[in-house]
Amino acid sequence: MTFHPCQVLYIVLLVAVPVSESLITEGPLPLPLKECYERHYSKPLSQVVGKTLCWMCEAPVLRKTEGVVKQLLPAQKAYIDGLYNSVENHHRGKRQAPRCLRKEYRRLTDDERSAFHQAVNALKYDTSVTPNRYDAIASLHTGTASLVAHGGPLFPSWHRIYLLMFERALQEKVPGVCLPYIDNTIESEVDVNEISHLFSEDFAGTANGVVTSGPFANWTTPVGPLTRNVGNQAVPMSKLQLDGIMSRNSMEEINEPSENAEFSLEFNHGAFHIFIGGHMENLDRASFDPLFFLHHCYIDKVWQLFREKLRSIGVDPNIYPEMSNTPSLQIANALLGFGNVTASESYSDIFELYDYEPAPECSQINPSCGSTKYLQCNTDTWRCVPVDPNTVTGPINPGPVSPGPINPGPVSPGPVNPGPINHGQNCSKRDKKRFIRSPKSCQNTFCIDSKCDINQWIYIPVKIITTRPPEFKGSLSFPVKNGHVETGEDIYGLSAYTNVNQYVKPRLVEPKGYGNCEDTQGIGQIFISSQGINYEGYYSESSIVDQRLATSMSIAYMAVKNMGRTGKTTALLRAFDQCGRICHTACKVPGSNPAKYRPCSGVVNITPDLPKQYGTSYGEALLDVWGYRNDRECPTFDTDDFFISFYCDYKDRLPWVKELPKPVPPPAPLPIVTQGCQVSPGCTVDIACENKRCKKYGARFPCMDDCSQYALCVYGQFRSRSCPRGMIYSSTRNTCVIGTCSNTKVIGGRDQMFSMFNTPILG
Ligand SMILES: [Cu+2]
The missing domain is CATH 1.10.1280.10 (Di-copper center containing domain from catechol oxidase)
Incomplete structure (x- = not known):
C-alpha cells in the first residue's frame, strides 16, 4: 500500500501536532488598569488625547511589581536617608x-x-x-x-x-x-x-x-x-x-x-x-x-x-x-x-x-525672553519660543521688534503642494505648511529585567488597519467629470465613493490629537508598543501607512520577551497614530478560517505551544508572513493568521472597557433634620443636614467634637478631614493653623511644625 505524499504529510501532522490551543491567547486586563480605564471612560476622546490618557493608566500599574531595583542596599538606604535628613535640617533651620x-x-x-x-x-x-x-x-x-x-x-x-x-x-x-x-x-x-x-x-x-x-x-x-x-x-x-x-x-x-x-x-x-x-x-x-x-x-x-x-x-x-x-x-x-x-x-x-524665577515671557514693552541665545519672542502671540538652532544666522533675539509678521499670515487657499522642502534662512519666517512630518525611528534598549540583549526577544507579526483621518485634506488626485476637473475633493475623498462612505463616515468623530499631525500628505505613522506584564521590558516600533485611502493596511513586527521552552510571556500591546489617537485592538477568533476578528483587551499570553505564531528574529517573523520560493518570483503573502490587529478608525471612547451602568439614584429619603450634622463618628458640624448632604463645593465647617478636624463639602457630600499633626482647624481663618487642642491659641512661627518628624508615626 502506498500513500499519496499529501496523506503522508497529513498522518505526520496528526502525530506530531499536539492538541493545543493557539499559541497566542487573549488575556484579561490587569485589574488596576481596568479600573483606571473605567474611571476615565466617561471622557470623550474628542476632549483628551488618548495616548496621554492610556499612558497615565498604563505606566504605573503595568510594570513588574518588584521593579528594576528590587530593594535598596544598606549603603543606598543610608545615603538616601542622609539626603532626606539634610532636607529636614534645612527646614528646621539647622542648616544654613x-x-x-x-x-x-x-x-x-x-x-x-x-x-x-x-x-x-x-x-x-x-x-x-x-x-x-x-x-x-x-x-x-x-x-x-x-x-x-x-x-x-x-x-x-x-x-x-x-x-x-x-x-x-x-x-x-x-x-x-x-x-x-x-x-x-x-x-x-x-x-x-x-x-x-x-x-x-x-x-x-x-x-x-x-x-x-x-x-x-x-x-x-x-x-x-x-x-x-x-x-x-x-x-x-x-x-x-x-x-x-x-x-x-x-x-x-x-x-x-x-x-x-x-x-x-x-x-x-x-x-x-x-x-x-x-x-x-x-x-x-x-x-x-x-x-x-x-x-x-x-x-x-x-x-x-x-x-x-x-x-x-x-x-x-x-x-x-x-x-x-x-x-x-x-x-x-x-x-x-x-x-x-x-x-x-x-x-x-x-x-x-x-x-x-518666573517662566520666560515677552511683551511689546519687553520683547526679550531673558535669554539672548536660546529663546525669542513670537510677536504674533507674544509668547517666548525656542530658537531653532539649525536655521539661525545673524542676531537671534529680535530686540526691537523686527518689521514684518513672524508667522506667515493666512495660508494660501487651494490644495497644498509641499514643493521642495525649504529650510528657510530665518526660522521664524518659515511656512509651516511647507513641512511634511518626517517619519522618525524608534531606538529600543532591548532590556528585559535589567539585561539588555536583542536575543531575549521574539517577534509577532501584527496587522494595522487605518482609516483616512478626519483632518486629512486630500491628495492632488482629482476626479474629472465631463471634461472638467473637480478640485473639491480628491478621488479617495468621502464624496467620491458614497458606497464606502456609509461605513467610514460614522466613525469619524475627530478624537483629539497632539496637534502635530497636520500636513502628513497622507503619509501616516502608527506607533505600536509592547509592555511586559510578567516581565520588565518595553518595546516600541512604528509603521508608515497610506492615509490617503479610505482604508488601508500595513504589517509590522512587535517584539516581546522570549518565553523560552516552558515559560509564558504576558504583555500589553497598544497602537496610536501620529497624533496620539487610539487604535483599537482586535484578536483572531480561535479556529476561524478565514480569520475573523473580535475586539479584545490587547493583553496577550504567549506560550511555546504549537502552532508557532512568532519568529525568534525579525527575519524569521517576516518569512512567516512572506513566502520566498525562488529568487525570480514575487514573494507570496503566505499567511493571514495574524493574532492581533490594530484598527485606527477614530472612535471617541476608550475601547477596552464598557461603560459602567449609571448608579440608580436611591429613593428620596425622608428629611431627617437634626440639630447638628454628623459627618463621621468623630465629627459633627453645627448646621442641620440631610444625609450629610451639602451645597457649596469646597465649603468648610469646624467639627464641634474635635478641634483638629473639619468637614469639607465635596461633590454634594460632607466629608471629615484631619488637619496635619500639630495643627488645628480655625473657623475664623477657615483653615488649619498651628496649635494643639488644649491650646487653641495660634502660635506664630513655624518651629512648632517640625516636631512632627520626631514623633512616632501613627497608623
Ligand atoms: Cu514620577
Whole structure:
C-alpha cells in the first residue's frame, strides 16, 4: 500500500501536532488598569488625547511589581536617608543653606549651566554608593517604592521632596547649584520637524537614539544605554492646558483620580514623558535620564503656582486632598518612604524651601525672553519660543521688534503642494505648511529585567488597519467629470465613493490629537508598543501607512520577551497614530478560517505551544508572513493568521472597557433634620443636614467634637478631614493653623511644625 505524499504529510501532522490551543491567547486586563480605564471612560476622546490618557493608566500599574531595583542596599538606604535628613535640617533651620532660585534651563548663565551638568556627572561617577550616587537616587522612582508617587494626590508632593533630595545631592558636589526647570509650554511651540537647543551639545544632548552627545553622552544605566526618541509621539503641555489647570479652585480638582483629566496635573505632565520617549517613557526608567528632574522641576513650579493661587482665594494648600477614591497607598496617614513623613504632612508649606524665577515671557514693552541665545519672542502671540538652532544666522533675539509678521499670515487657499522642502534662512519666517512630518525611528534598549540583549526577544507579526483621518485634506488626485476637473475633493475623498462612505463616515468623530499631525500628505505613522506584564521590558516600533485611502493596511513586527521552552510571556500591546489617537485592538477568533476578528483587551499570553505564531528574529517573523520560493518570483503573502490587529478608525471612547451602568439614584429619603450634622463618628458640624448632604463645593465647617478636624463639602457630600499633626482647624481663618487642642491659641512661627518628624508615626 502506498500513500499519496499529501496523506503522508497529513498522518505526520496528526502525530506530531499536539492538541493545543493557539499559541497566542487573549488575556484579561490587569485589574488596576481596568479600573483606571473605567474611571476615565466617561471622557470623550474628542476632549483628551488618548495616548496621554492610556499612558497615565498604563505606566504605573503595568510594570513588574518588584521593579528594576528590587530593594535598596544598606549603603543606598543610608545615603538616601542622609539626603532626606539634610532636607529636614534645612527646614528646621539647622542648616544654613542659601535658598535656591530655580530658573528655566535656557536662562541659566553658561557658568550656571555647566555647574549643574558638572554636579549631575559628579553624582553619576561617584561609585561610593553602588552602583553610583545618581542611580541610587534614580532607583527610588522604580518598582513599588514609587507606586505611592503616582495615580493620586501624593503625586505632586512626593516628587517635590524627591527633587529637594536630588538638589541636596547636587549641592554636596557643587555648592550653590540649583535645579533648573524646562518650561513645557515653551517646548510645546516647537515645530514637529525641529529640535530645539534643549538637545544640543550645550544642553541635554542627543534627541533621537542612544545619547552620544552633550553632558550625559554615553551614560549607561541599570536599564540599558541612555536613550531618547524625542518628538515621536507627543507634544508637551501647552499654555492652554496650563491655563486649564490654573483655572481650578481646589486641590481635589487637579489631582488624580480625576473627574476631568484635562485639569489634572499628573495627566498633563505625562505628555512630556512621552514626548522625550526612550527612558523617559517608562516610569521604571524615567529618572535615569536627567531630563526627568528638569521636567518634574517644572511640574513642581506649576504646583507651587497653584498653591499660591489657592492661598489668594482663601483656600489652604497645606490640606491634603484625600477623597473617597484615593488609592490606599496614598491615604492621609500613608508614608512616603522618605524619613517618616506622611502624606498629609507632605502638603505642608515647610517644604517650600526655594523660589522659582518666573517662566520666560515677552511683551511689546519687553520683547526679550531673558535669554539672548536660546529663546525669542513670537510677536504674533507674544509668547517666548525656542530658537531653532539649525536655521539661525545673524542676531537671534529680535530686540526691537523686527518689521514684518513672524508667522506667515493666512495660508494660501487651494490644495497644498509641499514643493521642495525649504529650510528657510530665518526660522521664524518659515511656512509651516511647507513641512511634511518626517517619519522618525524608534531606538529600543532591548532590556528585559535589567539585561539588555536583542536575543531575549521574539517577534509577532501584527496587522494595522487605518482609516483616512478626519483632518486629512486630500491628495492632488482629482476626479474629472465631463471634461472638467473637480478640485473639491480628491478621488479617495468621502464624496467620491458614497458606497464606502456609509461605513467610514460614522466613525469619524475627530478624537483629539497632539496637534502635530497636520500636513502628513497622507503619509501616516502608527506607533505600536509592547509592555511586559510578567516581565520588565518595553518595546516600541512604528509603521508608515497610506492615509490617503479610505482604508488601508500595513504589517509590522512587535517584539516581546522570549518565553523560552516552558515559560509564558504576558504583555500589553497598544497602537496610536501620529497624533496620539487610539487604535483599537482586535484578536483572531480561535479556529476561524478565514480569520475573523473580535475586539479584545490587547493583553496577550504567549506560550511555546504549537502552532508557532512568532519568529525568534525579525527575519524569521517576516518569512512567516512572506513566502520566498525562488529568487525570480514575487514573494507570496503566505499567511493571514495574524493574532492581533490594530484598527485606527477614530472612535471617541476608550475601547477596552464598557461603560459602567449609571448608579440608580436611591429613593428620596425622608428629611431627617437634626440639630447638628454628623459627618463621621468623630465629627459633627453645627448646621442641620440631610444625609450629610451639602451645597457649596469646597465649603468648610469646624467639627464641634474635635478641634483638629473639619468637614469639607465635596461633590454634594460632607466629608471629615484631619488637619496635619500639630495643627488645628480655625473657623475664623477657615483653615488649619498651628496649635494643639488644649491650646487653641495660634502660635506664630513655624518651629512648632517640625516636631512632627520626631514623633512616632501613627497608623
Ligand atoms: Cu514620577
